[in-house]
Amino acid sequence: MSAHDRDIAGIRCKEVLAHLSEYVDGDIDPRTKKKIDGHLAGCDWCEKFGGEFSKVIGEFRRNLSRAAPIDQSLAERLRAKINQAGRN
Amino acid sequence: MSGENRLTPGDEQLLARSAAGDNHAFHTFVLRHQEAVYRLIRSIVSNETDTEDGLQETFLAAYQGAGRFHGRRSSGDRSGRAWILTIARNKASRQFRRRAGEPRDMESIEELGKKAGWGAELPAGFDRRIENREILELGLKRLSAEEREVLILRELEGFSGVETAEVLDLSLPAMKSRLHRARLELAAALRELNI
Numbered sequence: 001m002s003a004h005d006r007d008i009a010g011i012r013c014k015e016v017l018a019h020l021s022e023y024v025d026g027d028i029d030p031r032t033k034k035k036i037d038g039h040l041a042g043c044d045w046c047e048k049f050g051g052e053f054s055k056v057i058g059e060f061r062r063n064l065s066r067a068a069p070i071d072q073s074l075a076e077r078l079r080a081k082i083n084q085a086g087r088n
Numbered sequence: 089m090s091g092e093n094r095l096t097p098g099d100e101q102l103l104a105r106s107a108a109g110d111n112h113a114f115h116t117f118v119l120r121h122q123e124a125v126y127r128l129i130r131s132i133v134s135n136e137t138d139t140e141d142g143l144q145e146t147f148l149a150a151y152q153g154a155g156r157f158h159g160r161r162s163s164g165d166r167s168g169r170a171w172i173l174t175i176a177r178n179k180a181s182r183q184f185r186r187r188a189g190e191p192r193d194m195e196s197i198e199e200l201g202k203k204a205g206w207g208a209e210l211p212a213g214f215d216r217r218i219e220n221r222e223i224l225e226l227g228l229k230r231l232s233a234e235e236r237e238v239l240i241l242r243e244l245e246g247f248s249g250v251e252t253a254e255v256l257d258l259s260l261p262a263m264k265s266r267l268h269r270a271r272l273e274l275a276a277a278l279r280e281l282n283i
Contacts, residue, residue: 004207017201021268027249049206052214056275059218061243064225067123074140075122079115081144085151086111 004045009038016046024054099168100157107155114154118147121169124245125176131228131236132180146176170247174255177237200269203276211279218278230277235270242267 005013011032016039022028023036040047097105097113099120105113122143129142150157150172157171195203202208217223228236241252253263 014198017206018197018268021264021271025249027264045207049201049204052205052210053271053275055215056218056278057243057271060224060228060239060274063219063221064228065244065246067127067244070123070126074126074143077140078118078122078144078147082114082118082147082151083111085148086114 006043008042009035011035011039013039013043013046016040016043016050020050020053023050024057099171103150103154103157103168106151107157114151117150117168117172121172122147124169125172127244128173128176128237128240129180131240132177132233138180142176142180145179146172149175149179169245170251170255173241173245177255197268197272200272200276203279204272205275205279211282214279217281223278223281226281227274227277230280231270231273234266235273238263238266239270239274 016023016036019028019032019036023033028036040050097116099117102113102117102120106117125146126139126143129146130136130139133139133142153175157168198206211217228239231239238252238256241247241255242249247255249260249263249267252267253260256263256266258266
């Protein structure tokens with residue numbers, strides 16, 4: 001399928017793409033949100049991509065949010081540096 | 089809310105005690121934030137040695153500057169975290185960013201969207217792929233340092249848009265633009281990873 005840019009519900013596909021992060025974050029003005037809601041309801045193409053985009057962000061957060069513990073020897077070297085600075 | 093109580097002192101309290109010579113308080117502050125600092129620096133620099141140098145320099149600077157910390161922002165804990173991550177980012181950027189590679193040329197959002205799958209079929213197994221931690225980490229590694237750091241702060245450390253912009257020293261619209269591009273680049277990288 002090649003790229004297209006249809007005007008559905010008063011907003012074009014390219015504009016939906018440009019606003020997608022704000023839409024996913026719920027950080028968007030209500031008028032634009034309403035237009036995007038209408039667009040997604042009528043455009044399979046954008047609806048499918050929007051869902052996939054949202055899922056990538058969700059899985060990224062879910063799987064990587066917990067930082068791996070840092071290596072114990074690294075933590076000890078850091079502690080030693082700070083102790084040394086405290087003595088100077 | 090300062091985020092402080094008698095059992096779990098907030099960052100502001102820990103830093104005030106540190107400035108008064110309480111090393112134990114500073115070590116508590118370090119333990120609270122060392123993983124986030126490590127992750128942010130590692131996202132900017134290219135190797136473990138530089139990451140360790142950046143980690144040590146960050147906390148030494150915080151130790152020496154603890155007396156200058158003022159919890160000016162709305163939440164004590166959050167502002168302590170933003171403060172230490174701002175120091176970390178500045179240290180890593182100033183000393184190591186050049187080695188970590190230059191930012192890539194700017195593509196249009198439409199071009200990025202196409203790379204990310206806008207208007208294309210999903211590759212086989214894509215849903216399974218993005219549930220895999222190792223694959224997500226590989227995807228993240230393919231991004232530029234600027235893209236990685238905005239994703240780490242916003243998605244993984246849970247910073248608000250305003251805090252993220254502050255740590256990155258960007259306007260809020262510029263941060264949002266970088267975040268959107270980084271998310272599209274991540275989606276594109278995950279599509280390309282044919283594992």
